[in-house]
Amino acid sequence: MRIVVLVSGTGSNLQAVIDAVKAGELDVEIAAVGADREGTYGVERSSEAGLETFVVNFNSFPTRDEWDAALTARVASYAPDVVVSSGFMRIVSAEFIDTFHGRYLNTHPALLPAFPGAHGVRDAMAYGVKVTGCTVHWADAGVDTGPIIAQEAVTIEDGDTEETLHERIKVVERRLLVSTLASLAASPAS
Ligand code: GAR
Numbered sequence: 001m002r003i004v005v006l007v008s009g010t011g012s013n014l015q016a017v018i019d020a021v022k023a024g025e026l027d028v029e030i031a032a033v034g035a036d037r038e039g040t041y042g043v044e045r046s047s048e049a050g051l052e053t054f055v056v057n058f059n060s061f062p063t064r065d066e067w068d069a070a071l072t073a074r075v076a077s078y079a080p081d082v083v084v085s086s087g088f089m090r091i092v093s094a095e096f097i098d099t100f101h102g103r104y105l106n107t108h109p110a111l112l113p114a115f116p117g118a119h120g121v122r123d124a125m126a127y128g129v130k131v132t133g134c135t136v137h138w139a140d141a142g143v144d145t146g147p148i149i150a151q152e153a154v155t156i157e158d159g160d161t162e163e164t165l166h167e168r169i170k171v172v173e174r175r176l177l178v179s180t181l182a183s184l185a186a187s188p189a190s
Helices: 013-023 041-048 064-076 094-099 120-128 162-186
Strands: 002-007 029-034 053-054 082-085 102-108 133-139 148-156
Touching: 002 041, 013 041, 029 041, 029 064, 041 053, 053 082, 064 094, 082 094, 082 162, 094 148, 102 162, 120 133, 120 162, 133 162, 148 162
Parallel strands: 002 029, 002 082, 029 053, 082 102
Antiparallel strands: 102 133, 133 148
């Protein structure tokens, strides 16, 4: 199974995928890692791991549609079976979703459909829920919407900050992402 991973930030979930592949625990080929802006640690650590990387810089395109078309073409050029949004913080267009329909995987640090968006951890804490978690799902044209593949709960502890809670969620999220990819690789047609 060939995957392309998209990142906007540090890419610690991506690192878990890289580590699992290198350890022989995950039978996928990371065809490329791409970002929507320059200077992400996600792309840097991918280069260091010897992976193909690319940037389709959102700010270099006059319109969102042109950026989207360029991103779609670039990702498609790697002929991925699955595209992974791993902390990729841009909404993609219907064209991208159509091109990779049913093959665009997203991870989110909350129990969707609760607390979608860029601040899932912060929003869960602000609401005052006692249990949150993470979700791996097939992404559609919405914000963190689409069929759910796997979820796991994480309890919010007294004294948690957004950072401590997010880090605990990410520990679970990394494992869930790797195990989901392993399941998909074992039965790519499903
Ligand atoms: C992850 O927690 C991911 O779920 C979240 O960004 C973080 C990226 O961390 N994505 C979203 O909030 C999408 N709505 P990482 O760059 O360390 O992998």
